[in-house]
Amino acid sequence: MVWTPLHAKIHRTIRSRHLFECNQRLLIAVSGGQDSLCLIKLFLDLQSKWRWDLGIAHCDHRWRSDSQANAHHVENLAKSWGISFYLETANEPINSEAAARDWRYQALSAIAKANNYQYIVTGHTASDRAETLLYNLIRGTGADGLQALTWQRPLTTDIMLVRPLLEITRTQTEQFCQEFKLPIWEDSTNQNLQYARNRIRQELIPYLRENFNPQVESALAQTAELLQAEVEYLEKAAQQLREKAMEKGIGDEEDSFTLLPLRLNRRVLQKAPLALQRRVMRQVLHQILTDAPSFEHIEKLTALITAPNRSQTDPFPGGAIAQVEGDWIYLK
Numbered sequence: 001m002v003w004t005p006l007h008a009k010i011h012r013t014i015r016s017r018h019l020f021e022c023n024q025r026l027l028i029a030v031s032g033g034q035d036s037l038c039l040i041k042l043f044l045d046l047q048s049k050w051r052w053d054l055g056i057a058h059c060d061h062r063w064r065s066d067s068q069a070n071a072h073h074v075e076n077l078a079k080s081w082g083i084s085f086y087l088e089t090a091n092e093p094i095n096s097e098a099a100a101r102d103w104r105y106q107a108l109s110a111i112a113k114a115n116n117y118q119y120i121v122t123g124h125t126a127s128d129r130a131e132t133l134l135y136n137l138i139r140g141t142g143a144d145g146l147q148a149l150t151w152q153r154p155l156t157t158d159i160m161l162v163r164p165l166l167e168i169t170r171t172q173t174e175q176f177c178q179e180f181k182l183p184i185w186e187d188s189t190n191q192n193l194q195y196a197r198n199r200i201r202q203e204l205i206p207y208l209r210e211n212f213n214p215q216v217e218s219a220l221a222q223t224a225e226l227l228q229a230e231v232e233y234l235e236k237a238a239q240q241l242r243e244k245a246m247e248k249g250i251g252d253e254e255d256s257f258t259l260l261p262l263r264l265n266r267r268v269l270q271k272a273p274l275a276l277q278r279r280v281m282r283q284v285l286h287q288i289l290t291d292a293p294s295f296e297h298i299e300k301l302t303a304l305i306t307a308p309n310r311s312q313t314d315p316f317p318g319g320a321i322a323q324v325e326g327d328w329i330y331l332k
Helices: 005-018 034-050 067-081 097-114 126-139 170-179 198-210 216-245 264-269 273-286 295-305
Strands: 025-029 053-060 084-089 119-121 153-155 159-164 263-267 324-325 327-330
Touching: 005 216, 025 034, 025 170, 025 273, 034 053, 034 067, 034 170, 053 067, 053 097, 053 295, 053 327, 067 084, 097 119, 097 159, 097 170, 097 198, 097 295, 126 170, 126 216, 216 263, 216 264, 216 273, 263 273, 264 295
Parallel strands: 025 053, 025 119, 053 084, 119 159
Antiparallel strands: 153 159, 263 327, 324 327
């Protein structure tokens, strides 16, 4: 086995970030593109050091005429490497990026659960992280959206999604695949400029690289890394503040197990910085709304912290209303 600087880097990343332990079962998501082939090659080479039990999963969205041939290509690779292969094919073509992502994670989770894999590993890179930051920034987002691609996050109570290549750019994965002559399956949809992410990848990033910063992908990925730590800290601080604001006084009756009514102590919240006030309100709205709360939803609830008594909001989606009653904000 040839041990490259990329092997050493990923080996150190896994150890320093505690992404995996020895003897664990890892399900590697392989599309057949350069990032996922780089990922599986690295993990096959590291397998002897970590004694992992590896499997390959492929998801066929059926949105390309060659998707079945793509799936067979990945299956043949798995057979040549002597690795278990799992295929999930969509019942009908999935044409939306968001719908495809949701279906893909559900399919991978089902495969992992059925076959006792503790981790699902994907080949997201620093380039993906930079593109996600730009995509969410353009649409409008806070720090949470800018750091959306994190190193790991739970998909279910028993299965963790891990992205070990977040410090590696797409240029590096391409060079790695060329060095080891890995048979990349070119995805024609990556060239389709009707998708916003492809326009960011094909047009915006190259423009920024040429005119502003040759290392723009790494710079943006580093920004996302910094924001991730800050978001984690703020979320924990907001959770503590929310719990304090929702504490009951002596003699208060216990609420039922329904989500509403909820109440928040305005005096507790008034002492906190605006950033934490907004995060508390977003956490509360996450409990009662089916979809993620918008900036407008959060702002109108936050405004009640200093609003006159008897102030109230118009209904939120689903019909809940927030109202000021003395020191308290009630959601009913």
